Amino acid sequence: MEKKNKILNIEKIHTYYGESHIIQGLSLHVDESEAVSILGRNGVGKTTTLRSVMGLTPPRSGSIAIDGRDTTKLPAHQVSKLGVAYVPAERHIFPGLNVEENLKLAARPGKSDQSWTLEKVYDQFPILSERIKQDGATLSGGEQQMLAIGRALISNPKIIILDEPSQGLSPLLVAAVTECIQNFCVNSGITLLVVEQNYRMALKVAGRHYLMGTKGQIVGMATTAELEEDPKIIRDHLSV
Numbered sequence: 091m092e093k094k095n096k097i098l099n100i101e102k103i104h105t106y107y108g109e110s111h112i113i114q115g116l117s118l119h120v121d122e123s124e125a126v127s128i129l130g131r132n133g134v135g136k137t138t139t140l141r142s143v144m145g146l147t148p149p150r151s152g153s154i155a156i157d158g159r160d161t162t163k164l165p166a167h168q169v170s171k172l173g174v175a176y177v178p179a180e181r182h183i184f185p186g187l188n189v190e191e192n193l194k195l196a197a198r199p200g201k202s203d204q205s206w207t208l209e210k211v212y213d214q215f216p217i218l219s220e221r222i223k224q225d226g227a228t229l230s231g232g233e234q235q236m237l238a239i240g241r242a243l244i245s246n247p248k249i250i251i252l253d254e255p256s257q258g259l260s261p262l263l264v265a266a267v268t269e270c271i272q273n274f275c276v277n278s279g280i281t282l283l284v285v286e287q288n289y290r291m292a293l294k295v296a297g298r299h300y301l302m303g304t305k306g307q308i309v310g311m312a313t314t315a316e317l318e319e320d321p322k323i324i325r326d327h328l329s330v
C-alpha cells in the first residue's frame with residue numbers, strides 16, 4: 091500500500107491565551123492533497139487551532155510539523171514561506187488597494203504549469219475581473235471572500251487553511267465559493283484544512299472531518315460518506 095505523506099501533523103498541542111488554557115491536547119493530521127474539515131460548536135477552539143498552526147498563537151507544548159519540518163515555534167511569516175496560506179474569517183482585505191493590487195501583493199511564482207496566475211484567478215472568479223480597479227475594502231462580503239481566497243491561491247501554496255469561508259455569505263455565494271474550493275482542490279492538488287459551521291458546505295469540500303468538543307479535544311473523526319449515512323454523528327457531537 092502506498093504510504094501517505096502527512097503534510098500537516100499536529101501532536102498533542104496545548105495552546106493558551108494568557109492564563110486561559112484553550113486547546114488541551116489536540117492531535118490531528120492532514121495528508122498531502124487531502125481536504126479535511128474541523129467541525130465544532132462556537133468557542134471550542136477551532137480558530138485557535140488554525141492560529142496555532144500558523145504560528146500566530148503558538149502552542150506552549152506539543153508539536154506541529156509541516157511537510158516533515160518542525161514548525162511548532164516558527165513565527166507566522168516563516169510558516170507562510172513554507173507554503174501555507176491562511177484565510178482568516180475576517181478576511182483582512184488591504185484597504186486603499188484595489189482588487190488587482192491586493193492580488194499582486196500576494197503573488198508568488200509557482201513551480202508547476204498548474205500555477206495560479208492573475209489570469210487564472212480572474213477565470214475562477216469572474217466577479218473579481220469585473221472589479222479590478224475597485225478598492226478591495228468596498229467589495230461586498232462575498233466578493234471579499236473571493237478576493238481573500240484568490241489571494242491565497244495566487245501565492246501558490248501547498249496548503250490552504252480557511253476559517254469559515256461561508257460566513258456572512260448568501261446561499262448563492264456559498265454555492266459559488268463551495269464550487270471554487272472544490273475546483274482548486276481537485277485541479278491543483280492543494281491540501282485543504284477548513285473550519286466550517288455550515289457542515290453541509292464542509293461535507294461538499296472535505297473528504298474527512300474532525301469533530302471538536304470543548305477545549306479543542308477531538309471527540310470523533312468521520313469521512314464524508316460516514317456522515318452522510320449517519321447524520322446523527324454530527325447531531326450528537328455538534329448540536330446544542
Ligand SMILES: Nc1ncnc2c1ncn2[C@@H]1O[C@H](COP(=O)(O)OP(=O)(O)OP(=O)(O)O)[C@@H](O)[C@H]1O
Pocket residue numbers: 107110112130131132133134135136137138139287
Ligand atoms: N485573544 C483571545 N484572548 C482570550 N481568549 C480568547 C481569545 N481569542 C479567543 N479566545 C477564547 O478562546 C476560546 C476559543 O476561541 P476560538 O475563536 O478558537 O473558537 P472557535 O471554535 O473558532 O469559535 P467560533 O465558532 O465562534 O468561531 C473561546 O472561549 C474564546 O473566548
Ligand SMILES: [Mg+2]
Pocket residue numbers: 136137138179253
Ligand atoms: Mg472561529
